[in-house]
Amino acid sequence: MAIRLPPVHALSAFEAAARLGSFAVAAEELCITPSAFSHRIRLLEEFVGERLFLRDGRSVSLTEFGRRYLDVVxxxxxxxxxxPLPHRSSPTHPRVKITVPPTFARYLFLPNITEFTDANPDITIETFLSVPLYDMSLSETDVEVRFGVGNYPDLVTEKLFEEPVFPVASPEYAKQMGLEKPGDLKNATLLRSALEPWQPWFNAAGLDWPEPSMGLRIDDLGLLLEAVRHGYGVGLTRSHFARDMIRNGDLVPLFDVALTTPQHAYYLVYERGVRERPEVDAMLNWMMARFNTQRLS
Structure with a gap:
């Protein structure tokens, strides 16, 4: 018969919290986020079927069962x-876990990350993807780049940058539809995205039009540009995404109207205390220096 064992990572979290008397301090010691730490404790309590800690504000103490279980653990x-592990490898390098939106990863993070790794060869980077406007928890990563409105309670939020939003089309589609002024869009197919709504740009262009509700919707800004490049319609974009396609002649910017203060921007988001780890602090400082508007232009 298979023996059902508790997860080791939950046991180590339990031991650290019992020793330190604080979930927050124990989470820092284990280099994970407080939310991830709390998840591990809940997982262990569900496994044993008993409460292990008494919570009192920020401090915690063991229950009677918890004290007995701690000796075993x-x-x-x-x-x-x-x-003894005679062939054990040398201690692991410090690492940073970062979650980024797909388009940011494709056009900005990956093309520039060697700048950081060359300067910090001892730091290991682990990269994960998140869907903007949907994934709203830090999970077990140290840092997130979020594309949104910047309102993330109980988290440290620093704006990376924002850029004007403008419409683009393939040269063939722009010529076919005769797109010479903003009003000409009434005959065009407008590609939709929750990340780049059309109505704010309509207002900037002096068009009293409602948000489009029909047609192709793509909630990934990189895929949206690919659809535009294939001639499926007109899409809204920003220069750091479309710059190479415009330079190569795959896309053309339309009109001379840009939304200078878009609804969404890129933000660095992380939990308080994470900067105390030197490797995370180095990553955050590099990202703030590298991905500001001046460096992107």
Whole structure:
């Protein structure tokens, strides 16, 4: 019969919280976010079927069951730690886990990340993708880049940059539809995205039009540009995404109207205390220096 064992990462979280008397301090010691740490404790409590801690504000104390269970857990962890491993590799490098939106990753993060890794060869970067406007928790990553309105309660939020929004089309489509002034869009197919709504740009262009409700919708700004490049219609974009396609002649900017203060911008989001880890602090400082409007222009 298979033996059902508790997750080791939950046991180590339990031992750290019992020793330090604080979930927040224990999370810092284990280099994970407080929300991820709380998830591990809940996972272990569900496994054992008993409460392990009494919560009192920011401090925690063990229940009677928790005190008895701690002795067992410490013995098990000590046995694992003390077991000789003659071929064990050297200690792991410091690492930073970062979550970024797909288009930001494709057009900005990956083309520039070697600048950071060359300057910090001892830091390992682990990159994850998130869907803008949908994934709203830090999970177990250290840093997130979010594309949104910048209102993220209980998290440190720093604006990376924002850029004007303007419409683009393929040269063939622009010529075919005779797109010479903003009003000519009434005969065009407008590609939609929750990330770049049309109505704010309509207002900037002096068009009293409602938000389009029909037609192709793509909630990935990189895929939206690909649809524009294939001649499916007109889409809204920003220069750091469309710059190469415009330079190569795959896209043409339309008219001379740009939305200078778009609804959404890019933000660095992280939990308080994460900057105390030197590798995370280095990553945050590099991103703020690298991805500002001046460096992107």
């Amino acid at each position: 410490r013995d098990a962890l000590r046995s694992l730690a003390d077991f």
